[in-house]
């Protein structure tokens with residue numbers, strides 16, 4: 001039995017008189033509390049005493065033996081707590097009971113009224129129902145036992161008269177504008193109308209409402225079922241077509257599409273999906289972050305009109321996640337687009353798993369249970385016999401290595417169907433007076449905007465300045481909970497910790513020496529935006545970072561603003577580096593390439609290469625494009641290979657270095673974090689653990705405990721032990737050693753880019 005929510009790494013034994021199945025959820029007493037347990041195996045009565053299972057939580061068994069195997073594999077390979085791994089399969093909260101109905105759409109069916117699912121099953125059997133459903137001859141609907149938590153309502157304006165009747169009205173210019181606007185968008189809140197038309201008062205809206213020309217309608221606020229669509233392309237290029245063919249011909253195992261930015265990977269996925277969908281199976285489409293989805297969703301809606309497409313990610317309300325989860329396990333979704341959490345939904349009829357931007361660090365879960373969703377996807381494909389397609393322009397070194405070694409079937413896309421790869425240029429900051437935006441860069445920006453094109457400006461960090469320092473004594477203001485310098489945010493005039501969210505007004509004096517000579521140094525997105533706006537007051541500059549965009553709706557709005565060319569310059573963090581496809585981007589500027597290269601991780605070179613290539617790749621998709629990379633180290637191998645779009649070159653040197661230093665793929669890299677309230681205790685336990693590991697684990701290189709770059713986080717002191725394991729079999733031994741000392745020890749296996 002795996003205990004839900006438990007940080008423990010082992011399962012427990014319970015007994016029960018009645019019938020239960022593996023994978024079923026039950027209620028048990030654990031340490032005096034009623035908690036949910038997952039049955040992971042069933043055996044005859046053991047010798048030792050066991051507690052009874054209170055009752056089954058639900059009759060239905062959602063997890064199959066393959067799911068259980070997948071969970072156990074994750075536990076073993078990531079040394080993750082078993083209960084938390086099982087929790088990943090389910091949405092938060094207690095599942096709602098539902099009854100299903102089959103609704104006929106087509107008149108050829110043997111029934112014309114809606115039927116209860118149980119009756120329909122008797123009449124035709126499951127296979128037949130699913131077949132008719134995929135032919136869109138019937139629909140399945142659920143009614144839930146109790147009302148789902150109601151969503152907030154919003155009032156939307158819409159036209160109440162036909163277009164013909166509108167023509168006969170006598171309208172003022174403003175009223176006409178309002179009506180034209182509503183004709184184009186169908187529905188909008190009064191506020192949106194006022195903003196769009198720059199109305200000073202609401203009275204013209206009120207007048208139209210009183211006359212009955214327009215009306216207010218209540219609607220649920222959640223408008224994520226957005227209507228934004230992007231038309232599908234007609235035909236694949238011959239390069240794309242041959243990749244598609246090769247994959248379809250050998251449609252099993254893992255395929256890897258190495259495709260330069262803008263080479264049309266997404267369109268190839270779509271064509272492969274089409275085939276799977278036409279055979280009545282569903283597709284899981286995995287993306288690194290929810291932020292990638294609005295534009296992708298618009299493209300999917302354009303390419304697959306009429307298909308059931310849903311998004312699933314952890315930003316959603318629990319109620320919404322639950323509804324989508326139930327639809328998914330009931331086989332009612334054709335295409336499920338989601339982040340790593342979507343991978344775990346126990347869908348039975350998946351026919352294809354796509355993992356786009358495979359290299360992205362968001363696929364690794366940084367909070368327990370840690371796991372790498374790409375590896376889990378590959379394993380899931382293997383266990384369920386589902387083909388898996390991975391894709392990226394900048395593969396993760398380890399995976400490209402495996403692809404070359406024949407573990408995955410490798411395909412390449414090296415040309416852009418539209419536009420060209422951008423010209424890349426280095427701006428050597430050593431010769432420049434201004435290290436943020438030198439005048440040559442400003443000139444390029446101006447030139448691009450004059451041509452009517454848009455500019456992306458990438459900055460590694462958000463905020464105005466990175467740190468505030470006392471010019472008198474050198475004291476740097478830090479977060480009291482974390483050992484991190486506070487970032488100055490000019491807009492709200494606060495100092496903020498980007499790790500724990502702590503904020504404080506800027507002090508007037510240095511707390512150490514009392515001097516008033518505090519100054520903000522370094523820079524982030526807000527500062528860059530500020531500088532650009534000062535230089536180009538007439539241009540529309542939009543900032544995109546976690547500060548200005550905190551939910552998917554805001555993100556979609558921002559993307560639409562880029563699409564409609566309402567923003568000339570877009571300043572952003574990693575958020576703008578990923579997967580976006582806008583034809584009018586004529587210039588991309590990477591403000592601070594060095595900052596990414598010099599992060600303290602073994603794979604920082606890889607991360608830097610990825611970010612620089614991905615962000616440059618946003619340029620030149622329609623118009624002729626350019627990318628400027630600003631650096632103090634123009635000779636750095638990452639800069640040089642990125643500049644030449646030379647992934648292969650980068651890969652080969654990187655592999656050489658990793659081989660010498662014995663980093664992955666030449667070892668399993670394990671990071672053990674010891675966290676304690678007291679600094680001395682943290683240090684003591686870290687050394688004890690180190691000695692113990694060194695004594696017991698032979699096929700490994702164990703590095704002495706170090707104080708990490710972030711020495712204190714969320715109020716706890718930290719030490720890290722790094723381990724290069726040369727024999728994967730030894731993982732279990734490491735686990736056993738840790739089990740002796742589980743409290744305050746966290747462990748990450750082959751995590752990517754996330755260590756700090």
Ligand SMILES: Nc1ncnc2c1ncn2[C@@H]1O[C@H](COP(=O)(O)OP(=O)(O)OP(=O)(O)O)[C@@H](O)[C@H]1O
Nearest residue numbers: 233235236237261262263264265266267417579581
């Ligand atoms: N065969 C084609 N004919 C015409 N246009 C195409 C074709 N294939 C792709 N495109 C267009 O080229 C652009 C880039 O394609 P897409 O977004 O699929 O590339 P990608 O490889 O997924 O890019 P990235 O990795 O940078 O996200 C899109 O606007 C797409 O519509």
Ligand SMILES: [Zn+2]
Nearest residue numbers: 479482497500
């Ligand atoms: Zn903090």
